Amino acid sequence: MINTVEKKYNEDSTFNYEVNYQDGTAWTVPHDTANRHYQEILEWVSEGNTITDKGGS
Amino acid sequence: MTVTTIPTAGIADTAVSTAKIADNAVTVSKADFNNVNFKNLIINGDMSIAQRGASFSFNDSSGFTVDRFHFERTSGATGDCTITQESDAPNNTGLVKSVKIAVDTAETPTGGGNICFQQKIEGFNCATLEHGQSSPPSATLTFWVKSNKTGTYSVQIKGEGSTGRYVLFDYTISSANTWEKKTITWVGDTSVALDYDSSRRLRVIWHLASGPDDKVSPTSSWATSSLFQVSTNQVNFFDNTSNEIYITGVQLEVGTSASDFEFLPVDVNERRCFRYFQDYASFKLWTTALDGNTSTRLGGSMAYNTRMRATPSVSKTNNTGTVDSETITDRGYSVFGEKSNRGTTTNVTDLEFDAEL
Numbered sequence: 001m002i003n004t005v006e007k008k009y010n011e012d013s014t015f016n017y018e019v020n021y022q023d024g025t026a027w028t029v030p031h032d033t034a035n036r037h038y039q040e041i042l043e044w045v046s047e048g049n050t051i052t053d054k055g056g057s
Numbered sequence: 058m059t060v061t062t063i064p065t066a067g068i069a070d071t072a073v074s075t076a077k078i079a080d081n082a083v084t085v086s087k088a089d090f091n092n093v094n095f096k097n098l099i100i101n102g103d104m105s106i107a108q109r110g111a112s113f114s115f116n117d118s119s120g121f122t123v124d125r126f127h128f129e130r131t132s133g134a135t136g137d138c139t140i141t142q143e144s145d146a147p148n149n150t151g152l153v154k155s156v157k158i159a160v161d162t163a164e165t166p167t168g169g170g171n172i173c174f175q176q177k178i179e180g181f182n183c184a185t186l187e188h189g190q191s192s193p194p195s196a197t198l199t200f201w202v203k204s205n206k207t208g209t210y211s212v213q214i215k216g217e218g219s220t221g222r223y224v225l226f227d228y229t230i231s232s233a234n235t236w237e238k239k240t241i242t243w244v245g246d247t248s249v250a251l252d253y254d255s256s257r258r259l260r261v262i263w264h265l266a267s268g269p270d271d272k273v274s275p276t277s278s279w280a281t282s283s284l285f286q287v288s289t290n291q292v293n294f295f296d297n298t299s300n301e302i303y304i305t306g307v308q309l310e311v312g313t314s315a316s317d318f319e320f321l322p323v324d325v326n327e328r329r330c331f332r333y334f335q336d337y338a339s340f341k342l343w344t345t346a347l348d349g350n351t352s353t354r355l356g357g358s359m360a361y362n363t364r365m366r367a368t369p370s371v372s373k374t375n376n377t378g379t380v381d382s383e384t385i386t387d388r389g390y391s392v393f394g395e396k397s398n399r400g401t402t403t404n405v406t407d408l409e410f411d412a413e414l
Contacts, residue, residue, distance in 0.1 A: 001118070010382035011393070019370075023118060027370040027411070030385045034255060034367035036413055 002044045009056030017041055017051065093311075097319045098182055099261065100125045100329045102200075102307035104142060104154040108336040111142040116161070121413060123156055124330035125176055131285070133170020133268045136295070137162035146305050147201050147236035151320055155201075155305035158265065164295050166268040171285040172295060173213075173264045174304065177414040179366060180251055180258035185311050188216060189250025197242045198261060199315040204294070204302040205233050211275060211288035212241060215260040218249040221283025225275045227290050238306075240315045246279040255366050257414040261309060264288070265302070266295040331363040337408040341376075344394040344404070358391035361410065369410035376404050387412065 003020045008028070010016070017029040019037060029037040045051065106124040113122050115138055119129040122140045130136025139159050146152035158174060166172060187193035198212065207230045216222035228239045251258040267287035275288045294300055306318050321329070342357040365387045382393040392405055 008383075010384065012382070012384075014384070016383060016385065025372065027372050028383055028385070029370045030368040032368040034412075035370060037370040037411070 002040060002049070004052065005041055005044065005049070006052040006054070013056060015056075095319070095321075096308075096310045096316070098178055098185075098259075098309040099176055099307045100333075101326060102305075102318070103152055103320065103326075104156045104305050104307075105323070106327050106330045107142045108330065108334055113140045114138075114161075115140065121334070123154075124334060125413075126156060127175050127177065127413075128158070129171070129173055129175060131169060131171045133168040133270075134166035134172045134266065134295075135162065135164055136172040137164070138172075138295075143303065145203075145303060147203075147238070150201070150306060151318065152201065152306045155203075155303045157301055157303050158294075159301040160295050160298050163298050164266070165293060166266050166295070168268045169270040169284070170266075170268040171264065171271060171287065172266045173262050173285065175260050175262040176307070177257045178259040178261070178309075179414060180254040180256055183251040183258050184253055186245050186251065186259070188218065188246045189248065190245075191247060193245025193247060194311050195242055195244050195313045197240060197310055197312055197315050199238065199240050199306065199308045199310075199318070200263075200304060201236050201238050201306040202228075202230060202302065202304050203234060203236045204230050204300070206292060206294055206297070206300045206302070207231060207233050208292035209288070209290040210294070211264045211291045213260075213262040213264060213286055214243065215262055215285075216246055216249060216251060216279070217256075217258050217260065217283070218251050220249050220281055222246050222249050222279045223282055223286050224277055224279055225273065225286050225288055226277065227275050227288050236303075242313055243277050248279060261307070263304065264291055266293045267291060328363055331361070332366050333411075333413045335361055335363075335365070335369075335410045337410075339406065340408060341404045341406045342390075342392060342408065344392055356391055356393040357405075358389060360389040364388050365410060365412040366414070367412045369412040372407075372409040372411070373405040374407045376406055380405065 001022045003022045006018045008016050008018050019027045019029050027037050101124045104123050117135045121127050123142050138161050141157050143155045143157045146155050209227050209229050212226050214224045224243050226241045264287045271285050271287050272289045273286050344357040368387050384391045
């Protein structure tokens with residue numbers, strides 16, 4: 001189960017998501033609806049959770 | 058008189074016996090059996106490839122085990138168990154490895170709680186099942202199973218097209234701690250097509266325990282549901298911590314009967330798994346920020362062993378320095394170090410790429 005999600009920007013303005021799971025694992029997840037971790041993020045957000053977005057540098 | 062032509066109608070049904078056919082008389086093209094390469098829609102059915110390791114503990118969680126095979130528990134069940142890759146397989150089959158599921162905490166799932174072991178198949182690999190067409194062929198699932206807990210279990214074949222569809226079969230483990238081969242055959246679904254794409258379109262599900270909400274009668278006719286459906290006859294495999302079940306030799310093929318298990322060379326089997334998961338343990342991907350010039354840094358990039366099903370997620374250990382940017386595609390990965398760390402190096406290691414279904 002997901003613990004936290006943070007949007008991480010690259011220098012070219014693309015971005016990924018840093019996802020921390022409750023079992024201690026962490027994944028860098030692309031913004032791709034075919035990716036199972038991204039699908040989990042969407043479900044996690046639909047449950048009322050919020051993605052941390054500190055903006056790009 | 059020399060007879061040069063015998064009319065077909067002149068040959069009695071029993072006139073050409075097997076013994077009268079020379080060994081080399083029947084060519085492959087004339088053989089009436091499923092002699093198709095890659096006939097097995099299940100990947101890693103011999104449980105031999107295990108990139109993630111050989112032992113997995115689950116406690117109120119789900120996850121992948123040996124390559125392509127997934128353990129799942131849903132709300133209403135904790136599924137506390139240990140899954141291991143074992144060197145225990147049925148004799149005289151060529152199979153060497155199996156998966157063992159051992160219960161760690163006894164439980165009775167409630168509500169819609171389900172505990173199951175499964176493989177998810179992408180649409181590109183389902184085309185030969187011809188679902189949604191007027192006369193799809195039959196399909197046959199074969200697997201070997203062994204458990205101390207005898208009784209009735211169920212296997213669900215779950216179609217995931219525009220509408221969820223399923224067939225559900227009972228199978229019986231008759232003798233404790235004895236390898237048994239199970240074969241199940243069904244006719245394809247005429248109603249709902251399985252899209253030809255890289256998404257999850259079919260699941261083969263071995264149910265282990267279930268709460269009352271999803272229990273239904275087994276059916277060989279395709280029925281509509283997008284849920285796990287478990288036979289009312291299903292035992293509760295999780296009722297005792299001494300319970301363990303082994304599975305191997307899984308094959309799903311087009312046809313009305315089971316053919317021999319299709320063994321693939323290890324490099325081929327592994328490469329098929331790479332489409333969904335790739336592990337680069339101990340591999341170090343270095344980047345260097347050049348001293349004195351923040352704008353000419355070096356980055357690190359790599360191409361995968363094989364193109365992945367979709368853009369994967371990345372798990373890694375960042376040993377030194379700071380990762381600034383990562384580009385992930387289905388063909389490769391690149392990483393750049395933090396620009397302020399001039400004169401330092403960055404490496405990421407223990408890379409894992411996950412494009413599972």
